[in-house]
Amino acid sequence: MPGPIQSIERAAAILRLLARGSGKLGVGEIAESLELAKATAHGILRTLQGVGFVEQDRDTGKYQLGAALLHLGTSYLDVNELRSRAINWADALAARSGEAVRIGSPLDGRVLVVHHVFRPDDSLQTLDVGALLPLHATALGKVLLAYDTTLVAALRGTDIAAYTRRTLSSLTAIKRALAGVREAGWASELGEMTPGEAGIAAPIRGHGGIVVGALGISGAVERLMDSHGSPKATLLGHVRDAARAVSRDLGASRW
Amino acid sequence: MTHRYVMSVDQGTTSTRCILFDARGRLVSVVQREHQQHFPRPGWVEHDAAEIWRNLARLMPEALTQAGASAEQVVGLGIANQRETTVLWDRRTGAPIGRAVVWQDTRTDRVVEQLAREPGAKRVRELCGLPLATYFSAPKIRWMLDQTPGLQERAERGEVLFGTTESWLIWNLTGGLHITDVTNASRTMLMNLRTLSWDDELLEFFDIPRAMLPEIRSSTEVYGTTTTVVPGIRIAAALGDQQAALFGQTCFAPGEAKCTYGTGSFLLLNTGHTPVLSAHGMLTTVGFKIGDEPAVYALEGSIAVTGSLVQWFRDSLELIGTAPEIETLARTVRDNGGCYIVPAFSGLFAPHWHSEARGVIAGLTSYITKGHLARAVLEATGWQTREVVDAMNADSGLALSTLKVDGGMTANNLLMQIIADVLDVPVVRPMVAETVSLGAAYAAGLSVGYWPDLEGLRRNWHRAGQWLPTMPPPRRAAEYANWRQAVELTFGWMRPTEAARPTGTDIVDVILDDHRRIENLLRELRNDDADRAVVLLELTGQVEAHVAATERILHSPTDIDSDDLENAVLQHIREEESTLLNELRRTLSPSDRTALGRAFTAERGKHLSAQRSP
Numbered sequence: 051m052p053g054p055i056q057s058i059e060r061a062a063a064i065l066r067l068l069a070r071g072s073g074k075l076g077v078g079e080i081a082e083s084l085e086l087a088k089a090t091a092h093g094i095l096r097t098l099q100g101v102g103f104v105e106q107d108r109d110t111g112k113y114q115l116g117a118a119l120l121h122l123g124t125s126y127l128d129v130n131e132l133r134s135r136a137i138n139w140a141d142a143l144a145a146r147s148g149e150a151v152r153i154g155s156p157l158d159g160r161v162l163v164v165h166h167v168f169r170p171d172d173s174l175q176t177l178d179v180g181a182l183l184p185l186h187a188t189a190l191g192k193v194l195l196a197y198d199t200t201l202v203a204a205l206r207g208t209d210i211a212a213y214t215r216r217t218l219s220s221l222t223a224i225k226r227a228l229a230g231v232r233e234a235g236w237a238s239e240l241g242e243m244t245p246g247e248a249g250i251a252a253p254i255r256g257h258g259g260i261v262v263g264a265l266g267i268s269g270a271v272e273r274l275m276d277s278h279g280s281p282k283a284t285l286l287g288h289v290r291d292a293a294r295a296v297s298r299d300l301g302a303s304r305w
Numbered sequence: 306m307t308h309r310y311v312m313s314v315d316q317g318t319t320s321t322r323c324i325l326f327d328a329r330g331r332l333v334s335v336v337q338r339e340h341q342q343h344f345p346r347p348g349w350v351e352h353d354a355a356e357i358w359r360n361l362a363r364l365m366p367e368a369l370t371q372a373g374a375s376a377e378q379v380v381g382l383g384i385a386n387q388r389e390t391t392v393l394w395d396r397r398t399g400a401p402i403g404r405a406v407v408w409q410d411t412r413t414d415r416v417v418e419q420l421a422r423e424p425g426a427k428r429v430r431e432l433c434g435l436p437l438a439t440y441f442s443a444p445k446i447r448w449m450l451d452q453t454p455g456l457q458e459r460a461e462r463g464e465v466l467f468g469t470t471e472s473w474l475i476w477n478l479t480g481g482l483h484i485t486d487v488t489n490a491s492r493t494m495l496m497n498l499r500t501l502s503w504d505d506e507l508l509e510f511f512d513i514p515r516a517m518l519p520e521i522r523s524s525t526e527v528y529g530t531t532t533t534v535v536p537g538i539r540i541a542a543a544l545g546d547q548q549a550a551l552f553g554q555t556c557f558a559p560g561e562a563k564c565t566y567g568t569g570s571f572l573l574l575n576t577g578h579t580p581v582l583s584a585h586g587m588l589t590t591v592g593f594k595i596g597d598e599p600a601v602y603a604l605e606g607s608i609a610v611t612g613s614l615v616q617w618f619r620d621s622l623e624l625i626g627t628a629p630e631i632e633t634l635a636r637t638v639r640d641n642g643g644c645y646i647v648p649a650f651s652g653l654f655a656p657h658w659h660s661e662a663r664g665v666i667a668g669l670t671s672y673i674t675k676g677h678l679a680r681a682v683l684e685a686t687g688w689q690t691r692e693v694v695d696a697m698n699a700d701s702g703l704a705l706s707t708l709k710v711d712g713g714m715t716a717n718n719l720l721m722q723i724i725a726d727v728l729d730v731p732v733v734r735p736m737v738a739e740t741v742s743l744g745a746a747y748a749a750g751l752s753v754g755y756w757p758d759l760e761g762l763r764r765n766w767h768r769a770g771q772w773l774p775t776m777p778p779p780r781r782a783a784e785y786a787n788w789r790q791a792v793e794l795t796f797g798w799m800r801p802t803e804a805a806r807p808t809g810t811d812i813v814d815v816i817l818d819d820h821r822r823i824e825n826l827l828r829e830l831r832n833d834d835a836d837r838a839v840v841l842l843e844l845t846g847q848v849e850a851h852v853a854a855t856e857r858i859l860h861s862p863t864d865i866d867s868d869d870l871e872n873a874v875l876q877h878i879r880e881e882e883s884t885l886l887n888e889l890r891r892t893l894s895p896s897d898r899t900a901l902g903r904a905f906t907a908e909r910g911k912h913l914s915a916q917r918s919p
Contacts, residue, residue, distance in 0.1 A: 130629040134716040138332060141736050141769055145331045170736055170767035177770055179718050 060086065061094050065115065068104065074112040101258060118257070127262045127300070129155050133165040136254065136296045140167050140265065143292035147285050149267040149274070151292075152178065153254070154190035159204050161191045164263065186210060186224050187217050189249035192237035193264035196228040197253060217242045236290060237264075238281050241271060248274040250281045252293035255302035262300065265293045311755060312368065312379045312538065313746035314361065315739075316386040316470045317546060318407065318568050321357060323364040324739060325372045325379075326746040328755070330765035332737065334371035336364050343404060348411040348651055351404035354392045357470060358477050362534045369535065381541035382531070383749030385549035385741045386471040388492045391445040393456075393517075394473065396466050399481075402456070405470070406445040409569070409609065411651045413444035414660055416451075420444065422817065424887060425510050432507055434491070434498045434580055434589030436658060440607075442469065443494035443511045450513070463516035469493075471543045472519045478540065479529045485519040486543040487600060491591040496521065498580050498589060501600060524548070524593045525752035542748035544593060546741045547571040551603060552593055553744030554709045554735060555766045557759045562697075562705055564690060565741065566714035570611040572693050573603045576701060585696035586656040595751065604700060606655040606693030610648035611686040612714055617648075618682050624675045631679050632719045638676035643668040645791040646681040653795060656696040663798040667791040686714070687723040688788040694728055708732050711740035718772075726776035727785070736769040800825050812859075812893075812901035813886050819851050819909070820878045827871055848874060850912035858905045861885055 063084050068075060075083075081091040095113055098104040102118030136153055144151045144167040154161040160182040168175045185191035185201065195201050205221060212219040218227055231237040239249040251266025267274070267289055276282055281289075310325040310333055322337035338360040343351040369375065389408040394401045406412070420426060421437050430436055437444075446467055450457045459465045468476065469492070472485045490496040490503075495513060497504035503518055522528060524544045531538045544552060547565060551573045554563040559577035564570060573592065580589045580602040592603035612628070619625050625634055645667045647653075652660035666681070690708075698704050707730055714720055715734050725732040737743045750756045776784075826844040830837060848870070852863045861881075866873040889898060 128627065128630045128633050130632040130717070131627050133718070134627075134629040134713075137716045137738055138335065141738060142332050144769065145329070145736055145767070167736070167769045168767075168771070170769070172768050175771075177718075177772065 057094060060084065060090070061098060064091070064094055064098065065103065065119070068113060068115050074107065074110070074114045076110075076112050080113070127256055129162065129164045129263075132254070132263055132300075135299050136165060136263075136265065139292045139295045139299075140165055143265070143267065143288055144168070144170050146288045147267050149269040149285070150175070151265070151267055152190060153263055153265045154183065154188075154194065154251075155263040156185070156194050156198065156201055157182065159185065159201070159208070161185055161188060161194060161264075169269065184211065184213070184243065186219075187213050187239065187243040189237045189239040189251035189266050189268070190264040192227060192231055192239070193251045193253050193266070194261070195224070196231035196237065197261035202228070213243050214241055214245050216240060216245075236281075236286060237266075238275075239268075240275060240279050246271055248281075250274060250286055250289045252290045253297075254293050254300065255297040256300045257302065259302050265289065265296060307378060308374070309378050309380050309755070310372065310374055311746040311750045312365070312382045313742040313749070314364075314382065314384045314474070315546065315549075315742045315745065316357060316361070316384065316474060317741070318387045318390075318409075321360045321364060322739075322742065323361070323368040324742045324746070325368055325374065326743065326750075330737060330743060330747070330762075332739065333374075334368050335739075336367040336371060338364055342407075346412075348414075350407040350410040352390065352407055354394070354401040354405045354470070354473055357405075358474065361474055361477075365535045376535045376537050379535075379538050380755045381527070381539045381749040381753040383542035383544075383549075383745030383747075383752075384471045384474060384540070385544050385546045385745035386469060386474070386489065388469060388489060388545035388547065389440055389442050389445070390470055391442045391449065392468050392470060392473045393446070393449055393460075394466055394468075394476075396464050399477070401473075402453070402465060403449065405473075406449065408440055409651065410445070411439045411660070413439045413448045416444045416448055417660075419814070420447075420511070422813075422882070422886075423510070424890070425506070428506065429494065429510065431582070432497055432504055433494045434582065435494050436586065436588070437494075438654075438658065439660065440654075441492055441494045442467070443507070443513060446513050446517075447511050457512075457514070460517040461514040463514075465517055466519070467513075467517045468519050469545075475528060475540055475543065478531045478533065480532045482529045483519045484522050484528055486524045486545075487521055487594045488524055488545040488548040488591045489543065490519075490521045492545060498591070498602075501591070501594070523596055524552075525595050525748045527752060539753060541750075541752035542745060544745060544748055547573055547605065547607075548591070548593055548603070549742075549744030549748070550711055550740045551575065551744065552747055553737070553740030553742070554711060555747075555759070555763045556592075556709065557601075557763070560701075560703050561709075563709040563711065563740070566611055566686065566710060566712040566720075568612045568616075570608040570686065570690065570712070570714075572606045572608075572690065572697070572708075574605075574697050574701060574703075574705075576602050576604055578602065581701060583696070583700045585700055586658045587693075587696055587700055588655070593748070595748075604697055606697055608686070608689040608693065609652075609654045610650050611689065612712075613650075614646070614648045614682050614685060615714075617650075618679065622678075624678070628713075629716065631682060632717050634676055635679035635683055635719055636676075638674065638680060640677075641668075641680045641684055642673050642677035643670065643787075644673050644677045644681045645788055646678070646685050647788075647791050647795050648685055649795040649798075652799075653792070655693055657692075657792070659796050661797060661799040662795040665791060665794045667794055668787070683717070683720045683723055684727075684784075684788075686720060687727040688785065690724055691727045691785065705730055710734055711738055713738075715770075721770075721772045722775070725772040725774045727781060729774045729776075729778075729781065731774070732772045733768055734770040736767040738769075797828070810902045810906075811895070811898045812905055813889055813898060815902045815905050816855075816881065816886060819847070820882065823847055823851065823874060824878065827874065830871075845870070846913065846916045849916070850909045853912045854905050854909040855881075857908050858901060859885070859889075 081088040105116040150169040151167040153165040166178040236252045248271040249268040253261045254263040256262040320339040325333040392405040550565040562574040564572040588605040592601040594600040649662040653662040
């Protein structure tokens with residue numbers, strides 16, 4: 051096990067420093083107080099500013115604690131906010147793929163359908179918003195499970211329902227599939243919830259890369275999957291692009 | 306293969322956005338910048354036109370960069386814009402004269418009140434399809450010209466130009482092309498709805514010089530080519546934002562309607578090639594005009610406060626952090642708990658047109674939580690839509706069968722369900738929610754032959770979501786009755802200002818002020834909570850001074866029967882305003898009227914002070 055990481059220790063010291071007294075300090079004052087080179091202090095401050103933990107006053111150039119830090123304990127992404135931010139990209143995905151689009155977020159051990167765009171063929175369809183889907187039997191759910199260990203832990207000891215003979219119904223099988231999802235960066239579903247129905251989903255990430263939801267398309271197996279049962283490459287590309295676009299809008303810079 | 310795109314600019318009330326669309330009408334890139342809202346006084350709303358232009362100059366290259374496209378790949382540019390917002394600028398320097406006066410601004414209420422009493426006011430609506438209201442450009446231009454000495458003369462010489470924001474942006478993009486499209490012109494109150502040209506009678510009525518007005522062109526035609534920012538792009542279409550949304554929702558046939566839910570909301574119904582004049586306070590407006598084809602008209606009902614009510618809930622009450630959170634909060638309760646919010650922030654518009662109304666929160670009890678308030682905020686948008694739909698159905702003789710919706714608020718599922726419930730018709734959201742931008746793009750693409758015809762555009766339109774009514778009819782009726790009761794509570798809140806006019810005011814205005822003051826006292830007399838003895842004393846004093854001054858200064862014998870004071874006074878006001886005042890306007894010069902006004906005020910003052918001294 052390596053020792054403590056010096057720059058993180060220094061960043062913590064800067065935050066502690068800003069948290070006391072008047073709370074507004076210039077980069078020189080911070081460097082002096084912590085006996086750091088000014089360039090070092092500046093580099094750390096810029097990084098902290100990038101994640102929203104400190105803010106710089108535009109007029110005086112002094113630094114103070116940022117709003118993101120103050121809301122650290124209470125921050126979550128409102129599902130209606132998520133829909134509002136994703137709606138244009140979800141529409142574009144439905145238009146490109148020709149399939150129905152859903153956005154899911156976890157609720158009480160299920161997938162809450164937060165947004166639903168009809169398949170653009172003007173056939174009769176009803177809005178699924180508010181519906182709850184099983185985590186382990188849907189592409190949306192598998193994406194959510196893959197990046198949230200508490201959700202997986204909650205599966206333990208529950209009765210894992212087998213909806214079809216293709217449903218992953220043991221914790222071992224699910225965990226193996228989730229490792230694959232993390233490696234690939236997307237999940238699929240092949241008749242695991244309803245025979246003949248398939249799905250492809252990718253993660254939506256918020257600030258700092260935390261997964262806040264899943265976005266995916268669903269439709270008939272023969273439209274979504276190739277002859278080997280893998281997602282068609284163009285459709286998969288559209289899904290991943292859309293999820294990345296929403297993530298960028300939500301402030302996830304690297305994805 | 307090189308992709309070709311249509312560029313669309315939506316110059317809206319709070320922001321400007323630039324979007325590239327591909328051949329199937331799909332979004333390729335979106336960039337947006339907000340501009341500052343200036344509120345220098347209550348009721349005033351201003352924009353800095355220079356800031357809006359600077360924003361666009363940054364957005365156009367950004368949109369191309371985001372799509373990895375070059376200017377040569379853009380087949381045409383379509384502009385949709387906030388309507389009525391009035392920009393004046395200097396023809397020589399290109400600099401705006403003062404800030405732009407925004408459509409929501411109510412500073413012209415007195416101007417409008419005065420204009421409404423002029424002979425010829427009745428003709429206005431017939432000619433331009435719009436009622437006299439603070440909304441539209443002509444009163445705003447009038448106000449701006451009155452504000453700065455010498456500006457009227459400069460406008461007459463063509464040194465000062467008027468435009469709504471699309472004119473302003475096209476002027477800047479082309480280095481001096483001064484045009485507007487027919488839909489924007491139909492919102493100025495200066496264009497004749499049938500001839501589609503500036504109307505001499507209207508220009509005379511508002512005393513607005515023709516030399517300052519842009520040339521009126523079709524909604525879709527190539528006006529010119531950009532010479533700056535991103536040079537070489539054909540500007541191929543312009544539409545007012547709501548007309549652009551009508552176009553983007555492909556409401557090309559009579560009877561098709563859409564409602565755009567944004568800061569304010571706008572319901573437009575296509576009525577075909579003939580303008581339908583409304584008996585319910587709806588506006589008659591040009592929907593679009595494609596090249597040389599005849600214009601298509603629309604009925605419009607506008608709701609001033611919908612999204613801005615959510616913003617108020619967020620920014621002024623601070624009950625939510627972001628606008629979408631209102632849905633989360635509203636879903637914490639099952640119903641409105643008996644609470645209703647009527648957001649008549651600056652009066653009520655269609656179909657009521659009560660500019661003196663102000664908002665209420667009705668039905669407050671200790672049971673009400675912020676969840677109920679959130680629900681009441683969303684329901685206010687629903688019921689206001691219902692009132693407009695009812696009025697339009699009556700005017701057009703049609704019954705709306707489906708409402709196509711768009712705008713930012715369509716992301717709010719609860720709101721969409723509420724609208725379906727209160728209207729009792731399906732509510733449908735199209736695949737591209739940005740229909741204002743899409744409409745401008747469709748118009749520009751049609752104009753340059755990127756899309757062949759309207760049917761081609763229709764094939765691009767797809768349903769993305771649909772909400773069906775689920776509210777039981779008795780509940781709908783009961784809720785509507787409650788809403789209407791709450792609306793009635795807002796009427797008559799504002800009273801004309803009591804402040805005396807400066808001496809040297811026109812006799813006609815002096816007398817009208819006197820009449821309004823007396824009418825207010827009559828209204829106060831009917832108020833159960835008022836001290837009637839005091840009010841009555843003041844009323845008789847005012848009437849006595851008014852009658853005395855009228856007889857002494859205007860030599861007009863006036864007899865008011867004190868046994869039936871109320872009816873006698875009202876009859877006097879009606880008669881004097883329809884005969885004597887018009888005669889004064891017709892026969893006397895402005896300076897004579899000012900002299901009489903001064904004498905009348907002095908005489909009246911003398912009687913009032915005599916009453917006060919024992």
